[in-house]
Each structure stands twice: as C-alpha cells, then as structure tokens.
Amino acid sequence: MYDGGWANGQHAGFLGMKYDPVIMKPDEGKPYDGKSPASGHLSFDFIEGVNEQRLADRRNLLTQLSGSAQPTEPLEHYQQRVFDMLLDGETRRAFKVDDEPERQHRRYGSHVLGQSLLTARRLTGAGVPLVTVYAAAGDLNGSAGAHFDTHADGYNRLKKQMLPPLDQGLSALLDDLHESGRIDDTLVVLLTEFGRTPKVNGAGGRDHYPKVYTVGLAGAGVSEGLLYGTSDKSGAFPDSAAATPADLHASIFHALGIPPEQRIHDLEDRPLPICDGSVLPVFS
Template identity: 50%
Template structure:
C-alpha cells in the first residue's frame, strides 16, 4: 500500500494493488479471501483487520498529501459469498450480491449505497449493475461512458453500456483540474493482430 501511494505521488496513472498470499492467511489451507472453509474466523481475525488498516492508511495518506481529490480508490472483488454456510464452515461463490468501496476523485464520502435483503442473498434497494460501476469509474477518469472506438474491421464498440451513478458524486468537481468527460477515448487500443505489427530494429 505504501508503494501504491509512492507510485501515485510519482505520477503513475494506474496502480493495481493485489492482495498477496501470506502465511498468516492459510488457517484453512485456502488462499486469501476465497473462504470456502472457516469463513467467520478468517474474515474476522485475519482478513478484515489487515484490509481495514491498509485501506484506511492509503486513503488518509493520499488525503494528507493532497492527492485524494485526483485519485480514485476502488476496492472490489468479482463476486460475493453465499448467504448460507457450507459443511466446512465456509461460504462459497455468490454472484447476486457483493460490495465494493470507493473513495476520492469526487466520490461523496460517508455514505452507503444500496442494500441486500435480510439474508444477504439478493439486492433489496439501490441495486448496482457491473456496467454502472464501470461507467462511474470511467466518468471519474474523464472518459465518456458513451464513447465508442473502432476495431480493425471498422466496427464500433461502446466503452461501456451503463450509466454513471451520479448519486455517489458530490455537488461539484473535486478540484478545478478535473475535466468533464468529453466522450473522446485516448489512447484507443491497438487491435492489429500480433503478426501484423511491423518489427523495428
């Protein structure tokens, strides 16, 4: 996390922090957050304490250095966990409900958006689709969520098919330096086949 802050401070535009496999996270011989066994103990005593310290430290560090307004911090996995425990005291993969945390870059802090039902099985209110989360991220990066780019066959592709979650945003831009989304995507991905790329040198 410290390295992530230093990279951002140095001007790196995209930083990915991967949760590593650590010896202290093998209480059930399972890596990291994949809690198919011993879920409660691992989440309460191993995973969440480390996450809380690291995520909070990163956000506070960026804020103290005046970088948080221009940095979007996203903590998210690709799915949630089953509302019922399995025979090993674990929770398996579950797609209908999961959570993420957003901070900085114009996100209005101190709010919880959406809720599950009482069992944590299905969305109850404020359902957010993956494409809406993606559109929100693009919007905060200054990339028009309705923008298109063309592949080698000149076919148009939308960057995203969702709409930004404007309710998550504050009343205005976080700083004067943030530009409104223009709909222009740059750089456009290079879709040429590898064998068609000319080698130089």
C-alpha cells in the first residue's frame, strides 16, 4: 500500500511478473498527517449498468472468444486475478474499509498510514497471505511528503510528523490481532532497509547507515517483550548477538512454516535457495 510509484524491491524479480504484487494507491493529493480522512483502499463498485452477473457473463464470453489464441501467461494471470477480485464477495468486502465503525477509523488514525493498516487487518482476515504497508505521512503526491528519510531536522520530524501516526496505527493493529485471537497465526514485521548514522549531521538529521539498525517482530510465536542483540554505546556497530538480513529472512520463513533451506526455481528453472541465513532464537 503505497503512493510513490514503483520502487526497487517491490517486484517479484526472477520469480516472474505473475507474482508481482497488487499496489494500492491512496486518493491523490490528500495529506495523511491527520488533517483529512484520506484512505488507502480501492473501490470495487461496479460502473453503471454492470453487476456481478453481467461481469461473470463477460468473463465467460472472453474465454470463448479467446479460443485457441492463448494470451501470454502473465496477462492471463492478471486477467484472472482481476476477475477473481471483482467477483469474490469476501475480497470485495475486505477492501470496503468504510464498513468499519467510526470508532475503528479513529483508533487507527484518519491518515493513509492508519487506514492502510486497518485495510491490512481486513485483508489478512479474509485470507490474503501477505500485505506490505509503507509508512509515511503528509502529501505523498507532492514534494512535501514526510517520510523516515530524515537527513534534516530529524528530531522534530520524528516527534511531530512520523512517530505519532505509526504508534497510533500499529498499536491499534496489534491490539485487534490480540483481541481476535489471530496474533498467533499472524507475523507482523516492522523494518526498514537500513539504519541512520550514529552522529547527527550539520542539518540536524542522520544519513544512511547500513551497519546497524533495529527490526521489530510480533506474533507467530515470537517471544513477547524480548530484546535480542545490542549495539555498541555509540550505536555504530553490533555489540552482541549480531544478526544479518539473511538471518532475519530465515526467521521470517520459519515463522511462516517455510523451511529456510527450501529451494525455488526461477524462470529458467534453475534451483535457488530462498535463504542462506540461520533462524534467530527469538521464538517462544
């Protein structure tokens, strides 16, 4: 759920286009730092003159007209995915965030981050296996968008713009997963691709820094309240129980019931390991 266009790492890569995600974009031009109730859900309302039965008839007609002319596999996959999303009542209902009580909207926050987290809760409850929410605040369609790339004025941006929406929406999500009993079957991962420099720069911010940073895990058997690993006193390097990105990947696969040593095949049918890390001792 993002409104900044495609970024590196969002595609399915060597697995092929049919495994690319469905990217949801919030309504354009609306800020989501709490000033307006912009939402990140898609509309599944049929256009005038079309209902479920007519769309199903069109799907059958398309199948008949295709005949022996087989479309490319990715195109056919996307066609079927769109039809399934439009004709599956449970999926359509999951995207209708407006059906949630007003109290729930207020709990998650009247900004795209909160409403995207609320949508993620509904989608996973409807059986969607993986949802990614990108955390930012402000108007993402313009240059004023606020995000965690805090090269300048980092303290004020984090305290006033970035952390309050994240804290509000994430805490509401975790509370709901606990109350519904879904937390044991759901893995929540809060992470970024790198950390920030130990020293503040001249603009009052911190620059990109890959040597040490923090990741949060919840649910799926992860021990509650566990702090695993430490950095040195300046936050420049790991001090104890250092973990690599591959170790994090292995732990995520383990939590999902996928053996980290499992192999997958790319488009050329070459077997490739899904991970070369080790599972971290963070599970109860």
